[in-house]
Amino acid sequence: MAGGAGAAVVLSAAAGAPSASADSTRTRVYVVVTDGLRPDEVSAAVTPTLHALRSAGTWYPQARSLPVMETIPNHVMMMTGVRPDRSGVPANAVFDRAGGAVRDLDRPSDLRFPTVIERLNAAGYRTGTVLSKEYLFGIFGTRATYRWEPSPTLPLTNHAPDQLTTDALIAMVERADPDLVFTNLGDIDRVGHSDLTGASTLAAARTAALASTDHQVERFVQHLKETGRWESSVLLVLADHSMDWSVPTRVVSLAPALDADPLLTGRVQVAQNGGADLLYWTGPEGDRAAAVARMREVVGGVAGVLSTHLPPDLRLGPEAGDVVAYCKAGWRFSDPAVWSNPIPGNHGHPATEPIPFFIAGGSRRIAGGQVRAEAARTVDVAPTVGALFGLPAPSGGYDGTSRL
Incomplete structure (x- = not known):
């Protein structure tokens, strides 16, 4: 497709796509x-x-x-x-x-x-x-x-x-x-x-x-x-x-708290999404119910965490893992370490x-x-x-x- 306004712009089209219509109404x-x-x-x-x-x-x-x-x-x-x-x-x-990894x-x-x-x-x-x-x-x-x-x-x-x-x-x-x-x-x-x-x-x-x-x-x-x-x-x-903004001291990192718990250590993966963290249990299936309850208890006690939820309650589906955590206004998640997310501007939590x-x-x-x-x-x-x-x-x- 060539000519017209913005001649340097490259557009792609489906096979057989028609040209512009003359119908102005x-x-x-x-x-x-x-x-x-x-x-x-x-x-x-x-x-x-x-x-x-x-x-x-x-x-x-x-x-x-x-x-x-x-x-x-x-x-x-x-x-x-x-x-x-x-x-x-x-x-x-x-x-x-x-795949065994966090991905977009x-x-x-x-x-x-x-x-x-x-x-x-x-x-x-x-x-x-x-x-x-x-x-x-x-x-x-x-x-x-x-x-x-x-x-x-x-x-x-x-x-x-x-x-x-x-x-x-x-x-x-x-x-x-x-x-x-x-x-x-x-x-x-x-x-x-x-x-x-x-x-x-x-x-x-x-x-x-x-x-x-x-x-x-x-x-x-x-x-x-x-x-x-x-x-x-x-x-x-x-x-x-x-958009919400946080100061450097208001960073929430859940991985250390999860790894400090005997039931959860090495058995939880965290996918960071700015104002929300998704937590995934990777341990034995028989321990899942107890692990989910424990994750919510541990995470709920971390400074800067607003709330925790089960994905079905938010209509997020199984891809969202086992627990969803939101941070408070003026805070941000940074996982797996406190330096993983240096960006102060943040979204994905109720404040935004x-x-x-x-x-x-x-x-x-x-x-x-x-x-x-x-x-x-x-x-x-x-x-x-x-x-x-x-x-x-x-x-x-x-x-x-x-x-x-």
Whole structure:
């Protein structure tokens, strides 16, 4: 695919994918994930575009990420509309019992439930993904009709800056004009992992990142307006989680406490997920019940731990292990050692549940200037997208609710 806006952007497409449609009246849906954005950071002063879209559209001030885990599962819930016990993706990192090691859930085969992307393709629609993070591109793979692989990506963060991501988003709309595009803007999240607990220069960097991402959203909205697509467009704008910060002394490492217990030592694996740790019993099956009870007792006594849960109670599925632990606000997990996670910015625990969530756009299908009291969730995105296209619910139904 060549020519059009963003000529340097390389897109890939499914075999036989059609070119852009000339129909200017059909509904176009854009799911825009402002990764790591806190709802209190949307303001007329710093993020005027997001603020204006929120004010003109339908806003859910009580929106939450669900469950309060990591980046990948919340993006998966957006595109499936089901909880992790049905999708198979409970966290970014899990202990792979078969492989005997902790690994990221970043392969297409890790996602076992059909996405709204695939179901729209089967119904004759065209879809696109523009995902800034390598592991998000990894798990969604070639499901969309048109894809952009994040490139170039920054070292350490493994994400493409928002300007490049927006270049690719605009190029995809201009060249292919899909019915649905799913995009992730990662700069706010990546800057958010810096320490904002006392360094004014880093606080300024966070503000700059907010303003920069807002400008990229402005670029995209302006492109839709200039090309006559705005009047047929629906934007679902939300975050996958918000952000919390910890000081160096507020680090929670569970491995030493588990290894100090005679029943548990050498028989528990920990998969760290920022604000959540997943614990896996690897000892004899006959000791599992006693071990799970003991894990919860030991972990519950560690400073900085908020709560422990059984994965089925959170609808996380067997991939999440035997016990889920959440840290308190202002703390972070670091396993297997206290120096394993030096990043102060943190998410995945209840403190980072609140997210921005609003529906905007020029389409007449959008209710303007409304504030809704319902607690919208990340899992509500797929049902909303499905309703916009008249797509039936998947087998077994959605776990989320359409927010139209």
